[in-house]
Amino acid sequence: MVVIIDYRAGNLTSVVRSLKVLGVAAEVTQDPEVVARAARIVFPGVGAAGTAMAILQELQLDQALKGAFARGVPILGICLGAQVVLEYSDENDNTRCLGLLPGRTRALPRQPGLKIPHMGWNQVRFLRDHPVFKGLPEDAEYYFVHSYYPSPAQKSMVLGVTEHGVTFPSVMGWRNLVATQFHPEKSGRFGLQLLENFLAWDGVPC
Amino acid sequence: MLSKRIIPCLDVRDGRTTKGIKFQNNVDIGDPVAMARHYYEAGADELVFYDITASSDRRDIMIEVVRRVAAAILIPFSVGGGIRNLQDMRAVLLAGAEKVSVNTAAVLEPNLIAAGAKDFGSQCIVLGMDVKKVEASEAIPSGYEMVIHGGRTSMGIDALWWAQEAERLGAGEICLNSIDADGTQTGYELTLTRMISEAVSIPVIASGGAGAPEHLYQVLTAGRADAALIASMVHYGTYTIQEIKDYLHQRGIPVRLSW
Numbered sequence: 001m002v003v004i005i006d007y008r009a010g011n012l013t014s015v016v017r018s019l020k021v022l023g024v025a026a027e028v029t030q031d032p033e034v035v036a037r038a039a040r041i042v043f044p045g046v047g048a049a050g051t052a053m054a055i056l057q058e059l060q061l062d063q064a065l066k067g068a069f070a071r072g073v074p075i076l077g078i079c080l081g082a083q084v085v086l087e088y089s090d091e092n093d094n095t096r097c098l099g100l101l102p103g104r105t106r107a108l109p110r111q112p113g114l115k116i117p118h119m120g121w122n123q124v125r126f127l128r129d130h131p132v133f134k135g136l137p138e139d140a141e142y143y144f145v146h147s148y149y150p151s152p153a154q155k156s157m158v159l160g161v162t163e164h165g166v167t168f169p170s171v172m173g174w175r176n177l178v179a180t181q182f183h184p185e186k187s188g189r190f191g192l193q194l195l196e197n198f199l200a201w202d203g204v205p206c
Numbered sequence: 207m208l209s210k211r212i213i214p215c216l217d218v219r220d221g222r223t224t225k226g227i228k229f230q231n232n233v234d235i236g237d238p239v240a241m242a243r244h245y246y247e248a249g250a251d252e253l254v255f256y257d258i259t260a261s262s263d264r265r266d267i268m269i270e271v272v273r274r275v276a277a278a279i280l281i282p283f284s285v286g287g288g289i290r291n292l293q294d295m296r297a298v299l300l301a302g303a304e305k306v307s308v309n310t311a312a313v314l315e316p317n318l319i320a321a322g323a324k325d326f327g328s329q330c331i332v333l334g335m336d337v338k339k340v341e342a343s344e345a346i347p348s349g350y351e352m353v354i355h356g357g358r359t360s361m362g363i364d365a366l367w368w369a370q371e372a373e374r375l376g377a378g379e380i381c382l383n384s385i386d387a388d389g390t391q392t393g394y395e396l397t398l399t400r401m402i403s404e405a406v407s408i409p410v411i412a413s414g415g416a417g418a419p420e421h422l423y424q425v426l427t428a429g430r431a432d433a434a435l436i437a438s439m440v441h442y443g444t445y446t447i448q449e450i451k452d453y454l455h456q457r458g459i460p461v462r463l464s465w
Contacts, residue, residue, distance in 0.1 A: 013302045121209045145329045
């Protein structure tokens with residue numbers, strides 16, 4: 001069963017409907033027991049890291065996610081879900097996060113003339129191959145909305161990078177976890193392709 | 207590099223689009239869902255819907271439209287028009303829109319921006335601004351004034367001040383409409399757009415006056431806009447989004463060419 005984790009961090013409608021387009025009826029849940037039985041997990045979310053972590057802890061979803069990660073369940077983090085999987089976030093005063101991956105979430109540096117949030121379509125330069133990238137063209141663009149970005153401690157965990165003032169990691173992967181700073185569910189057919197690839201992925205990196 | 211967004215705008219009244227639209231395919235020209243699907247497939251980067259339904263007891267019709275649009279496209283879209291409070295925002299967002307646009311209600315009650323940003327996140331809250339050029343004065347130092355009711359009512363509020371105030375309150379984006387340029391198809395208001403875009407750090411969508419691809423080029427370069435709203439020039443089939451993007455790409459503007 002595909003499970004979408006609901007930790008009251010924004011609207012899950014578009015995630016649900018893109019999986020539906022792919023013929024998958026995912027279960028949206030706040031229940032750690034359901035997460036414990038999940039065969040596959042989508043971990044989306046928009047909002048601030050501090051609030052998100054507080055709710056994940058309150059609902060005991062933090063332990064459920066750590067357990068699922070340790071069991072090798074394929075996990076897709078999206079946007080805020082790609083940030084709180086790291087150890088810390090600079091947002092909300094050094095928020096302690098899930099720590100599935102070593103590293104921290106940092107603020108996009110402000111520069112004259114550079115718009116923050118980074119909002120709109122941008123390219124991803126793939127640095128490494130991964131099963132979820134299958135069939136994605138080089139010039140494809142994806143929809144971003146964010147002011148912070150994930151910065152894993154190990155270079156090998158950065159699968160793709162994007163430019164906005166700085167070059168930042170926009171796709172991360174380690175073991176059975178893959179995470180995108182952009183929103184595949186709002187990124188047209190290429191985003192849909194990535195979701196379809198994720199649904200077919202066994203959780204083993206290539 | 208972040209692409210400049212090209213955003214078709216659809217006016218919807220009682221669940222139907224109000225402008226007659228000439229498409230080559232078999233598209234129901236009055237159905238906002240069919241049009242949304244058409245523009246999604248034609249390369250639109252985002253869509254904007256304005257609900258101009260006059261009667262408030264028919265607003266649930268728009269929610270149903272939003273729900274059907276959300277099921278038909280895989281790009282972001284925003285909904286504006288008649289958003290008066292947090293309940294209105296919540297209804298539109300839960301129906302599947304990514305963003306809500308507030309205009310008059312935010313001018314009358316600025317805390318609506320802060321409350322919306324707190325409940326739903328800044329990325330959801332677009333400030334719609336209708337602006338008119340006036341004589342610069344002590345009250346309106348920038349020479350651009352906020353107006354409502356399609357420009358018939360002046361608010362005595364300076365547009366530049368209001369844009370910065372809205373950013374401070376938590377708006378995630380500004381959709382800036384020039385009442386003077388709106389409907390003319392002779393080009394966007396470049397001075398206004400540049401002034402606002404340079405004064406805030408959030409993205410600015412230019413609106414009003416688009417009639418040809420060169421107008422988009424101007425507002426995305428000299429006007430410093432991050433995105434451009436278009437209506438008649440694509441609704442009437444004068445240009446396709448592909449043609450507009452090809453024009454911009456040839457002149458060095460970053461646009462999304464593959465979809």
